[in-house]
Amino acid sequence: MLGAVTELLEGRGLDAERCYRAVASRDARFDGWFFTAVRTTGIYCRPSCPARTPLAGNVEFHPTAAGAQSAGFRACRRCRPDAVPGSPEWDVRADVVARAMRLIADGEVERSGVAGLAAALGYSERQLHRLVVGELGVGPLALARAQRAQTARVLLETTDLPVGDIAFAAGFASIRQFNDTVREVFATTPSALRGSRRPAAGPSGWLTLRLAARAPFCAPEVLLFLGGHAVAGLEEWDGETFSRVLDLPHGPGVVRLSPAADGTSVTARLRLAELRDLGVAVARCRHLLDLDADPLAVDEVLATDPALAGLVRAAPGRRVPTHPDAAEAAVRAVLGQHVSLAGARTFTARVLAAAGTPLPEPVGTLTHAFPRPEALVDADLAAVGLTGNRRRTVHALAAGLADGDVDLGPGADRVEAGRALLAVPGIGPWTVALVALRGLGDPDVWLPGDLALRRSLTALGSSDAEAATRWRPWRSYAVLHLWAMSAPTLFTRHPTPEVPS
Structure with missing residues (x-):
């Protein structure tokens, strides 16, 4: 799969012949990687759409749903191309366009406009627009508009909210803009899109x-x-x-x-x-x-190594669970330094009680949101049980996050984020790597010196030094497979394979 996608996206452009072959075979692996627009019907689909395959001369291909919409095509009602998983390319890549896509998905355009998006990336609006349009054919506003349309459809189909409330909840500036967008994207009205669904x-x-x-x-x-x-x-x-x-x-x-x-x-x-x-x-x-994630691409690479082949066969498509916020991941990584998982959970719960944001009312056992950096800067953590050095590290990290010296947002430059974290007293390479893995979602992270990984590598007859240069660009997934060997109770549902001799 990795080879197929690499060929399809060669030179960051879409190879029409290979795209068409994927459509003709209704290959669901490519859903989200690109979209098929049919000129004779004015509809765009996901590659795996079950409808009759259009003639090759009648189709064109777009890397995003927004690009197809901007070209005048409406979403297929049968395969719902706007609801496919997102392209894994934006998590793999670290360039400006990928960072912009991650920020747009996190709602940055809705919160602060294209100007705020550009500022977050350190570019002018004109520079950013040129880069995004040059690669995707549409600008940040069109990408955000496509996201608003999908949010609107979710609300129309899953809630009984008034249509007017849905328009503003989805991020539209007016009812008219909402109605026009729904008609353009879905070729129907909001009321008809909701239909008789309950x-x-x-x-x-x-x-x-x-x-x-x-x-x-x-x-x-x-x-x-x-x-x-x-x-x-x-x-x-x-x-x-x-x-x-x-x-x-x-x-x-x-x-x-x-x-x-x-x-x-x-x-x-x-x-x-x-x-x-x-x-x-x-x-x-x-x-x-x-x-x-693109699990077939990951598994294809990792399974070629005899040391990991059994692990991959036993757990196909294994994912790398993260935290919803990388700043939270960083603080939790510091709290978990040199302690057991149970100890890390205890310390984090105490920090939550000391500085977290209380919910208006508890929801079951849930009582607080994780404290924002600003709340941790001057929080009294004396009763948490941390050492003095560890408290100072938490405060220094929180200060760096609060004043912007450490940027761990969705559009962060991962290399710069690592450098900034290393500059915080008490944070070393292992913590930086853990934040990249479980905070920033970097798919190619190795945890230097991790004891659980070392135990698994020893069982596989390998070493930390060797592993650090293998399994690129999917080392994060290799880490999860090796953790599963060391702590199988956190990875049930899959049998533990025999270690190759």
Whole structure:
């Protein structure tokens, strides 16, 4: 798969012949990588659309749904191309366009406009527009508009909210803009799009939606891993559903994540302070679960190594669970230095109680959002039980995050983020790598000196030094496979394979 995608995206352009072959075979592996627009019908589809394959001379290909929409095509009602997993390319790449895409997905354009997006990336609006249009054919505004349209459809199909409320919740500036966009993108009106659908039964005030993933995907394993790290008051695990508080732009929200009945996706139940945070909440849940990964590309590379082949066969499509916020991941990584998982959870729960943001009212056992850096700068952590040096590291990290010296946002430059973290007293290479792995979602991270990895490598007859140069560009996934050998109780659902002799 990696080779096929590399060829298809050669030179950052789409190879029309290879794209057409993927469409003709209805290859679901390419869903989200590109979109097929059919000139004779004016419709764009995902590559795996079950409709009759159009003639090669009647199609064109776009790297984003926004590009197809801007070219005048409307979304297919049968395959719903706007609802596919996002392109994994934006998580793999570290250039400006990829960073911009991650920020747009996190709602930066809705919060601060294109000017704010450009400022966050250190570019002028003109420079950023030129770079994004040069690669994707459309600018940041069109990409954000496509995201708003998808948010609107989710709300129309899963809630009984008035259409006017949905328009503003999805980020549209006016009802007219909302109506025009829905007609252009879906070739129907908002009322017709809602049709006779009724939201699934559930608790009042909760939104229920499906988060798609590329197969193979084992939702129970990902949720179990998160549940094994759950911190009291912030997160909850009942053996099937993982719940946690999300710190969102307009107030804390709560999400409950459980395996969907189809076995290939996740059901998310969201309770938000304001509906306009829905798009951001969905993006952060997808990041948390690593739903936009390309598992076949990962497995293809890792399985070629005899040391990992058995692990990959036993756990195809293994994901790298993260945190919804990299700043939270950094603080939790510091709290977990040189202590057990249980100790790290205890320290984090105490920090949460000391400086976290209380929910207006508890939701089950969930009581607080994780403290923002500004709240940690001067927080009294004496009762947490940390050493003096560790408290100073937490305060220094929080100060760096609060004043911008350490940027761990969705659009952060990963190399610069690593350098900034290393400059914080008390933070070393292992902590930096853990933040990159479970905070920034970097797919190619190795944890130097990690004891659990060393135990697994010894069993495989390898060494830390050797492993640090292998398994690129998917070392993060190799880390999860090796952790599974060392701590199998956090990775159930898959049998532990025999270690190759």
